[in-house]
Amino acid sequence: MFRLSKNIVPSLSKALLKRSNQDQSNSILVLLQGPRLLSDKAKPGKFAVQHEDFGRPLYFDAQATTPVDPRVLDAMLPYLVSYHGNPHSRTHAYGWESEAAVEKAREQVAELIGADPKEIIFTSGATESNNISVKGVARFYAPRKKHIVTTQIEHKCVLDSCRALEGEGFKITYLPVQENGIIDMKDLEKALTPETSLVSIMTVNNEIGVKQPIAEIGAMCKSKKVYFHTDAAQALGKIPINVNEMNIDLMSISGHKIYGPKGIGALYIRRRPRVRVEPIQSGGGQERGMRSGTVPTPLVVGLGAACDIAKREMAYDHAWMEKLSQRFLDKIYSKLSHVIRNGDPKQTYPGCINLSFAYVEGESLLMALKDIALSSGSACTSASLEPSYVLRAIGTDEDLAHSSIRFGLGRFTTLEEVDYTAEKTIKHVERLREMSPLWEMVQEGVDIKTIQWSQH
């Protein structure tokens, strides 16, 4: 090991010395930043990506996850450091203090959505909550009702649960959405049959940020006596939600999207009229038998604190989101043409901005913007190069779906970060377009859609 590095160091420094001989004026700089300069010199020209800045990238992916708020961590730490009891231990003080903390957190979660604390079930996250809701309700009411309604733009875990139910003989209706990403209430009304046991529609979409008309859907489901489940992972704490006013029967909640810890979520499940679900996990019968397994006290306390803060800060955070997103969009639109915002611009959560930059390949833009942590869509599907099914559902053209990027703003995003990101995005979109033959043709007034591409 030592000998190896001994051999490498002289040869490296020799190479650097050779470089420093070429321009002796900044030999110290060369020694410090040797590798960086080397890679930049290797491919000169205006088309090369030059990363003049260094440091950790800025976080612009608030839909994937959010950092833990220091106030949340402050509430959690005592339960990681000092109070380690099992909240289900009824025979000693260790158990009692943990139980008290869990029940307080349950109240905090319930408070945020206008529910009764008894209606909150702690789970491992929104994925589990969605599974329990969709599969649980479907299987419990299976003897009488075997039909489920959902949308094409749901999160993967709802769609996959539905796929699993299809294998068990259930009938699933995947509602299409309009071009703005919002469902048509008439489609929903037509889809509901006496056979339908559950409607599952997400509140805020994770990729394009559109808000569905939850109150109207809730009212329709109530009138047709169908249970209504909504995945509110992206909406909770960001827009006001009241389960009674909106007639929501089941709701999925996630901790790490509201500045809480990962690995915790909750399920709201109505008690009056009672919604029954078949549990997925068997065990000690914790959480009213719907989700067995020891409740993780520190995580639950974190979720509770996150909900408490979200309730207090919702209006303040929302105003900040609107300010930031307006500033960002104004900057982008003022400098770039052919930018399409995916999803309805009004019926949306302002912290999620999904833009398609025409004539730019999304992945190359993501690579160029390596100073900013961005995603082209949901984190679950970010490994594949396939265009997002959400964008396909809203009728985005294949080429535009490939050039989409999601900018996720959060509580801790600053004005300076927004300015930096907008500036960098504009710069790199312009650079990439400059080398695109398609962009050149568009500038000359050729309609790309009319081109007949020759086949080889």
Add this chain to the structure above:
Amino acid sequence: MSGVSKRQILSIYKFLIREAEKFPNYNFRAYAVRRVKDAFHDNKGITDPKQIKKQYDFAMENLTMIRRQIIVGDLYRTDKLVIENVQ
């Protein structure tokens, strides 16, 4: 009646800002400073002594929380963000 004096309010404001600026994390630091400033600005018009006391206690709670969290943040420092190196 044990009211909160103007001097006490000014002093806790200064303390909060001074501590908030010590957050090692860029985003937490920026948020904390902004939040403290806005909170004091928004509550400028409060005249009810009970409300003032409530807000004062809340500020006190936050001050101790910030102090603890600065210590935690200091224990697990990261490299600076791109934007901090630009400035």
